[in-house]
Amino acid sequence: MSQHTVISPEISFAPEHASGTKRIWRTFWLLSAITVLELAIGLAIYNIHKGANPNASLVLAFKGMVCILTIAKAYYIVSIFMHLGDEIRNMIMTIIVPLCLFIWFITAFLWDGNSWKNLRNTDGGSKPAQTEQQHHLPAVEKDSKK
Amino acid sequence: MMWYFLMSDAFTFGAFLISYGTIRFSVNHWADPNHVFNAFPFAGHANLPLAFVSLMTFILIFSSVTMVLAVHEGHKMNRKGVEKYMVLTILGGLAFLGCQAWEWTHLITGDHAVLVNGQIEHWGTTVSKNPWGPEVLFNGKEVATPGPIAFGGYFFGITGFHGFHVFSGVIINLVMLIKTRLGHFDQRGHYEMIEKAGLYWHFVDLVWVFVFLCFYLI
Numbered sequence: 001m002s003q004h005t006v007i008s009p010e011i012s013f014a015p016e017h018a019s020g021t022k023r024i025w026r027t028f029w030l031l032s033a034i035t036v037l038e039l040a041i042g043l044a045i046y047n048i049h050k051g052a053n054p055n056a057s058l059v060l061a062f063k064g065m066v067c068i069l070t071i072a073k074a075y076y077i078v079s080i081f082m083h084l085g086d087e088i089r090n091m092i093m094t095i096i097v098p099l100c101l102f103i104w105f106i107t108a109f110l111w112d113g114n115s116w117k118n119l120r121n122t123d124g125g126s127k128p129a130q131t132e133q134q135h136h137l138p139a140v141e142k143d144s145k146k
Numbered sequence: 147m148m149w150y151f152l153m154s155d156a157f158t159f160g161a162f163l164i165s166y167g168t169i170r171f172s173v174n175h176w177a178d179p180n181h182v183f184n185a186f187p188f189a190g191h192a193n194l195p196l197a198f199v200s201l202m203t204f205i206l207i208f209s210s211v212t213m214v215l216a217v218h219e220g221h222k223m224n225r226k227g228v229e230k231y232m233v234l235t236i237l238g239g240l241a242f243l244g245c246q247a248w249e250w251t252h253l254i255t256g257d258h259a260v261l262v263n264g265q266i267e268h269w270g271t272t273v274s275k276n277p278w279g280p281e282v283l284f285n286g287k288e289v290a291t292p293g294p295i296a297f298g299g300y301f302f303g304i305t306g307f308h309g310f311h312v313f314s315g316v317i318i319n320l321v322m323l324i325k326t327r328l329g330h331f332d333q334r335g336h337y338e339m340i341e342k343a344g345l346y347w348h349f350v351d352l353v354w355v356f357v358f359l360c361f362y363l364i
Contacts, residue, residue, distance in 0.1 A: 008335025021218060028211045035203055042196050042363050046180040063364045070359045074352055081214050082348045083341075095149060099156065105164055113168035121174070 027080045031073055038069050148345045155311075159353050162307065163360050166300045173294050177278035179362045182271065185252050199362050202245045203354065209238025210351040213319075217344045220337025225326060228340060232323040235347065239316040246309050250302070261289045273298040301361060308353055315350045318343050 041062050048054050048062075079085035084092055122129050170176050180195035187198070212234040219227030256270040258277035261284050269277035269292075279293030322343045331337045 010334070011336050011338070021215060024211060024214050024218065028207065031207050032204065035200070035207070038359075038363060039196055039200055042180075045363075046195055049178065049180070066359065066363045070355055070363075073355050077210065077348055077352050077355070081210055081351075082345055091149075095153065098153060102160055105160065106167070109164045109168045110171055113171035116168075116172035117174065120172070 023080065027076055031076060034069050034073050038066050041066050041069075148342045152345060152349045155349065156353075159304075159307070159356070162300075162304050163356060166304065166360060169294075169296050169300070175280045175293065177276065177293055177297050182253070182278055183249075183362060187248055196362060198245065198249065199358060202242055202249075203358055205238055205242050205245065206351045206354050209235045209242070210348055212238060213344045213347045217337070217341045220331070220340045223332070223337070225329070225332055228326050228331075228337060229323065232319055232326065232340075236316055236319050236323065239312055239319065239347075243309060243312055243316070246305065246312075250305075253301075259289055261291050271298055271301075273302055304357060304361070308350070308357055311350050311353065315343075315347050318346060 045059055045062050048059055078095075084095060118129065119125060183199055184193050184195040185198065186192060186194045212231045216228050216231035216235060219231060253271040256277075257268045258270070259266050260269045260277040260279075261282060266284075266289065269275045271277060274295065276293035276295055276297045277290055278297065279291040281288045281290050283289075322340055325331065325339070326337075331339065
């Protein structure tokens, strides 16, 4: 391994870098495994929708799992690939704390979207809620048509 | 500094994706990604839901790995190593852009029967036409009706904005490669700039992970 005797004066802190690439490749395999898992769940959702009686709660549970897996991927990419995990605590907090705004952001807006759908289906709340129209395809493959 | 820019960009993408989620969940029927995105290059009309976009995800993850390895080589002041991994990262980025271009072309020039005003027309998916609406019975066959117009705008807008970031990332990486080749970083005594370019590249990968989630999985 090359030893550089002159460290540039621009570097105020030379991190002790683990000399192996094992951690990097291990993270790659982990990210790939999580992606494969997400795809498996995606295909499971696809098959549920193809079936006769799609269980809405099961689909929702699967979608929730996929979201959690994505957040796990985000954690590994940011912490290990972007080296945020190696920074000092205050720097980590500078990034993480503002991003917590997303928790409100996502909750509030999806709640709104869902509310609009209910208003649409009940004529602004003046009609009783009709069941959401099921527009799932019957078990006819789309590629059997031209 | 790069971290602060990435924070602002994260909120921009976040705003786009969350507004997409709001509109998507506010309508009764939305295009099923397993039916819209089931094509694969050179596979004809085979039904392969999620296959192509999975390939794109792996390409981007892999290019992120080569980027980390480039940064790693930079810490060891190993110019040849940095060059090698930067080339691989750039190739990964170009491959991703090629794939996205194919996906867009396939969607825009696609041919789907849509029932419009009692007549069957053939539509591709564009910003103004969405052939993935609810199906109805017409002459004994199931035919699609036009779907929510927002689909095209959101899909092409967000993936386009992301693709633009990939493109600018490839340019930045190219500049990094050239500077490495010219010995600028050896002269400077450190490869920190590669690390900053790496942050941008990982951010681009991260955004794709969320775009993949929002458009293809949920």
